[in-house]
Amino acid sequence: MTYNEFKKLVNLSKEEISGQILERNRDSIKVKKEKKVIDNLIRIIDATLAICSKKSFQAMSIRDLSAESGLSRGALYSYFTNKEELLILIQSQGREIAYRVLTEQIAKGNDPVEKLRLAIKSHIYLSEAMRTWFYFTYIEARNLPKDEQKRAIESELLTEKIFIDIINEGIKEEAFRDVNVALAAAVIKAMLQDWYLKRWKYRNRKVSVDNYADFVIYVAESTLLIK
Amino acid sequence: MTYNEFKKLVNLSKEEISGQILERNRDSIKVKKEKKVIDNLIRIIDATLAICSKKSFQAMSIRDLSAESGLSRGALYSYFTNKEELLILIQSQGREIAYRVLTEQIAKGNDPVEKLRLAIKSHIYLSEAMRTWFYFTYIEARNLPKDEQKRAIESELLTEKIFIDIINEGIKEEAFRDVNVALAAAVIKAMLQDWYLKRWKYRNRKVSVDNYADFVIYVAESTLLIK
DNA sequence: GTCTATACATAGATAGAC
DNA sequence: GTCTATCTATGTATAGAC
Structure with a gap:
C-alpha cells in the first residue's frame, strides 16, 4: 500500500466529518438548518486549524477566528457555547x-x-x-x-x-x-x-x-x- | 555509564545556571546586587517551569507567577522587561x-x-x-x-x-x-x-x-x- | 441566522509610595 | 529593591437590531 492508494481507500470528506460533529453536538449548536451547520462547521474548523498551525489555541482570539472564518463573533457562538467547547x-x-x-x-x-x-x-x-x-x-x-x-x-x-x-x-x-x-x-x-x-x-x-x-x-x- | 554516574559527572547547579543567565542579560535586569539577582532568578525560573508543566506559558499570568515565586508583580519586572523576554x-x-x-x-x-x-x-x-x-x-x-x-x-x-x-x-x-x-x-x-x-x-x-x-x-x- | 455594539473580565505593564 | 494601586489593552461572551 502507498499513500495514494490509502487516500483513495479511506474517504475522509469534510462534509462527512462535519456531519458527525453535528450528530454529537446537537445540544450546543443553536442553528437548525443542517446544510448551514455543516457548511459553517467546516469553515470554523478549517479556520481554527489554520490559525493554530501558527499560534496556540489560547493565543487565537475569537476576533481572529471571526476574521479567518468569515463569520461574525456573534454568529460563531451559535455553533459552540464557549471557546473551550470548540477545542473539545x-x-x-x-x-x-x-x-x-x-x-x-x-x-x-x-x-x-x-x-x-x-x-x-x-x-x-x-x-x-x-x-x-x-x-x-x-x-x-x-x-x-x-x-x-x-x-x-x-x-x-x-x-x-x-x-x-x-x-x-x-x-x-x-x-x-x-x-x-x-x-x-x-x-x-x-x-x-x-x-x-x-x-x-x-x-x-x-x-x-x-x-x-x-x-x-x-x-x-x-x-x-x-x- | 548509568544515570547516577552521569549526575555526579555533570554538575548542573541552579546557582551556576542562574549566574550564566545574569551574564547574558545584564541589560534587561535592573537589580544590581548579584546575590539577590541569582536568588530571585532561580525562584522565578523554578516557578515558571512549575506552572508551565500544568498549563501553557500564555495561560500563565504574571499574577500566577507572582504568587508562585513570592515576588510581587512589580518586582518581577525588575528581572525582565516583558513576559516574552522571560520566555526567551x-x-x-x-x-x-x-x-x-x-x-x-x-x-x-x-x-x-x-x-x-x-x-x-x-x-x-x-x-x-x-x-x-x-x-x-x-x-x-x-x-x-x-x-x-x-x-x-x-x-x-x-x-x-x-x-x-x-x-x-x-x-x-x-x-x-x-x-x-x-x-x-x-x-x-x-x-x-x-x-x-x-x-x-x-x-x-x-x-x-x-x-x-x-x-x-x-x-x-x-x-x-x-x- | 447573522450582524453590530457593548458589557464585563482578565491580563500586562507602570508609577509612585515605602 | 519591593510593594500596592492603577492605567490600558485585549479578549470572551451576550443583547438586541436587522
Whole structure:
C-alpha cells in the first residue's frame, strides 16, 4: 500500500466529518438548518486549524477566528457555547476518526508481520491526510480541561495497545524476538508522531511520506524480526 | 555509564545556571546586587517551569507567577522587561546548556559504536536531569517570536547533526550499514524526545531512565550495526 | 441566522509610595 | 529593591437590531 492508494481507500470528506460533529453536538449548536451547520462547521474548523498551525489555541482570539472564518463573533457562538467547547469538539472528533480508520485498516492483516506493517503505514498515512488535525490534537491536548485530558490519554494508550497486541502475537508465533513489548510499542509510536510534529524538517529534506513509512518499518523490523 | 554516574559527572547547579543567565542579560535586569539577582532568578525560573508543566506559558499570568515565586508583580519586572523576554531567557539558556553538555560527553567516545551509545545516553540522562527545562523548551518553542524560533530550529538541527556525523563515521568505518543517515538520526531523535514528552507514561509503567536508554540503544544498534 | 455594539473580565505593564 | 494601586489593552461572551 502507498499513500495514494490509502487516500483513495479511506474517504475522509469534510462534509462527512462535519456531519458527525453535528450528530454529537446537537445540544450546543443553536442553528437548525443542517446544510448551514455543516457548511459553517467546516469553515470554523478549517479556520481554527489554520490559525493554530501558527499560534496556540489560547493565543487565537475569537476576533481572529471571526476574521479567518468569515463569520461574525456573534454568529460563531451559535455553533459552540464557549471557546473551550470548540477545542473539545475538534479534539474528540479527531481522536474518534483516527481510531476508527486505524482499526479498520489493521483488521485486513493476516499475520503479525503484515499487521505491523499495516499499522505503521496506516498511522503515518492517516496523520499525513489529516496532518493539521493530528498536530492540533497532540499540541493542544494539555490545554484541555481535566476530564477531557483523561480521554486524550486513554486514546493515546489505546493506539499504543494496537501495537502491543501485534507484537505480543508476533512473539507468540515466534516471528518476533522476545523484547520488552511495551517499550517497543512506545518507541514505534514516538517515531510515528515525529512525522506530523516535525513536518517542516521532512519537507525541507524532501522526505516523502512513503520514504518515511518504509524507514520506520525498517527500524521496527530490524528490532523485532528474528534473524 | 548509568544515570547516577552521569549526575555526579555533570554538575548542573541552579546557582551556576542562574549566574550564566545574569551574564547574558545584564541589560534587561535592573537589580544590581548579584546575590539577590541569582536568588530571585532561580525562584522565578523554578516557578515558571512549575506552572508551565500544568498549563501553557500564555495561560500563565504574571499574577500566577507572582504568587508562585513570592515576588510581587512589580518586582518581577525588575528581572525582565516583558513576559516574552522571560520566555526567551529560559529557552535560550536551556538550549545552551544542553548543547554544551552533550558535545562534552560525546567527545569522550573513541569509535562510532561507543560514540552512538554515549550520545543516546547523555541526551536521555540530560533530559532526565533537566526534564522541566526540556519539556518547556520543546512545548513552548512555537510561541517564540520569529527570530528566536529560528534559533530553536537551528538548535534542534545541531543536535541532530551530532547523530548524523556519528552514523556517517560508522558507515565509513564499515561498522554500520549503509542506511539513510538523515532518517536514522531523525528517528533516534524522536525516540530521545519521547522520554521527556511522555514522562507520565513511563512513570506509570515503572520504566527507569536506564531501562529506556538501553532500549533505545538496542533499537539503534539493531538498525545500524552490521550483523 | 447573522450582524453590530457593548458589557464585563482578565491580563500586562507602570508609577509612585515605602 | 519591593510593594500596592492603577492605567490600558485585549479578549470572551451576550443583547438586541436587522
